[in-house]
Each structure stands twice: as C-alpha cells, then as structure tokens.
Amino acid sequence: xxxxxxVRRRRSVRAYKPDPVEEEKLLRILEAARxxxxxxxxxxxxxxxxxxxxKREQLRKAYDRxxxxxxxxxxxxxxxxxxxxxxxxxxxxxxxxxxxAMEHLVLAAANEGLxxxxxxxxxxxxxxxxxxxxxxxxVVAMTPLGYPAEEKGPVTDRKPLExxxxxxxx
Ligand SMILES: Cc1cc2nc3c(=O)[nH]c(=O)nc-3n(C[C@H](O)[C@H](O)[C@H](O)COP(=O)(O)O)c2cc1C
Numbered sequence: 001x002x003x004x005x006x007v008r009r010r011r012s013v014r015a016y017k018p019d020p021v022e023e024e025k026l027l028r029i030l031e032a033a034r035x036x037x038x039x040x041x042x043x044x045x046x047x048x049x050x051x052x053x054x055k056r057e058q059l060r061k062a063y064d065r066x067x068x069x070x071x072x073x074x075x076x077x078x079x080x081x082x083x084x085x086x087x088x089x090x091x092x093x094x095x096x097x098x099x100x101a102m103e104h105l106v107l108a109a110a111n112e113g114l115x116x117x118x119x120x121x122x123x124x125x126x127x128x129x130x131x132x133x134x135x136x137x138x139v140v141a142m143t144p145l146g147y148p149a150e151e152k153g154p155v156t157d158r159k160p161l162e163x164x165x166x167x168x169x170x
Contacts, residue, residue, distance in 0.1 A: 006111045008154040013115025016071040016146035025112045026073065029145070032108035033077075036101035039085035039093040045101050048076040048131055055130065062126035063119055063142065071144030076127060077102045079138045098140040106143065115148035 001009070026049070033047060050056055056069045068074070077098050084094035106116045119142040127139045 001111050006107055010107060010110035011115075011152040011155065012117040013144075013148045013150060013152065014065075014067045014117055015149040016067060016115060016144060017149045018070070018072060019147050020072050021114060021145055021147075025114065026145075029105055029108040029112060029114070033101040033105040036097075036104045038097035038100065042083055042085045042097070044080045044084035044094050045098045046078040046080065046137065047101075047105075048078065048133075050074040050076060050131070058130045059127065059142075061123065061130060063122040068117075068119065068144050071146040073145040075105065075143050075145055076131060076139060077105075077141045077143075078133060079140050080136065081138060082136055094138065095140055102141050102143070109145055113147070114145055116143040116145055118143055 030047060030049075033045070036045075038044065050059065051073055056071075056074055059074060060069050079094035079098045081092060081094045084092065084097060086092050102118070106118065109116045122139070122142055124139045127133065127142070128137075133139065
C-alpha cells in the first residue's frame with residue numbers, strides 16, 4: 001500500500017477474527033519495529049509475542065476486554081531503561097524509543113491488512129506477573145494483532161493543521 005494510504009487507513013481495531021496471523025507477516029511487522037530509530041541507537045526495546053490462548057486469557061488481569069484477549073496475537077512492547085540514552089539534564093528517552101518502534105509495528109501491520117490497537121490503560125504489575133518480565137524492565141504498550149472483524153473508514157477526527165502547526169515560533 002502507498003505510505004500515506006497506510007497512515008490514513010490505520011485505525012484502532014477493537015474486534016478481531018480468530019484466524020491466525022501468518023508467520024511471515026508477523027516477522028515482517030517485527031522487522032519494521034527492529035528498524036526504528038532510537039536515541040543514540042541504543043535500541044532499548046523488547047517485544048513479547050503472546051500467542052498462547054491461556055497466556056492471552058491471563059492478560060485479562062492487566063486489561064479486561066474480550067476483544068483484547070481473543071485476538072490471535074498480543075504484542076507487548078517493553079523497555080530496558082538501563083540500556084537507554086538519557087539526556088544531560090536527566091530526561092529519559094526509553095518511552096519515546098519504544099513508542100516509535102511500536103508505531104513502526106502498527107503501521108507495518110496496517111500495511112499487511114492486519115488490525116492493531118495501542119493499549120496504554122493496562123495494569124503494568126499484572127502484565128509483568130503473567131509474562132515473567134524482570135523487575136527492571138518497563139512495559140510501555142501492548143497491542144492485539146489480527147484480522148479486523150470490523151470495518152472502519154479512514155482517520156477523520158483530528159485537529160486541523162492550523163490548530164497544531166506553528167511556523168517560526170509558538
Ligand atoms: C498511547 C496510546 C494509548 C492508548 N490506549 C488505549 C487503551 O488503553 N484502550 C483503547 O481501547 N484504546 C487506546 N488507544 C487508542 C486511541 O483511543 C485511538 O488511537 C484514538 O482514539 C484515535 O483513534 P484511531 O486510532 O482509530 O485513529 C491508545 C492510543 C495511544 C496512542
């Protein structure tokens with residue numbers, strides 16, 4: 001698909017078909033995340049691919065939605081803050097790095113005809129318990145991944161450019 005078409009067509013999908021995601025598509029999507037830029041190229045990310053139905057069901061403890069746990073795949077994007085770049089004033093960049101990689105993944109999924117939905121409203125402690133994630137690792141985002149079972153039109157409800165773009169100063 002043409003790039004801007006992918007950007008327009010990507011929507012948050014909250015209904016999935018049970019059909020499995022082909023391995024080659026999954027690998028292409030993960031590869032898109034791997035190629036993302038990161039501060040000082042530290043690549044402080046890890047991605048957990050959850051396909052096991054029991055594990056997905058257990059993730060209900062972290063985000064209790066049927067459409068989330070019933071999607072054939074859930075991807076959990078994590079950061080290792082100990083590996084990430086930090087600005088001189090102490091500002092940490094691991095969340096930015098992982099968010100960029102996650103958006104690469106989300107757009108690649110849309111390009112493959114697959115649906116995703118950024119999940120931010122999860123219980124981090126519960127995700128870490130279910131998936132055995134080490135103490136020092138942070139969970140940044142999750143997304144279900146699968147074939148959409150709902151039709152959504154392209155993105156429309158966004159602020160106009162005039163409201164958000166400033167030229168040569170605020
Ligand atoms: C950082 C972030 C966190 C989000 N968290 C959730 C969430 O917890 N649950 C959910 O259903 N959608 C979540 N969303 C999806 C947004 O609601 C959605 O992107 C927004 O309403 C625009 O709709 P669209 O993605 O279909 O264009 C999140 C999106 C982002 C970027």
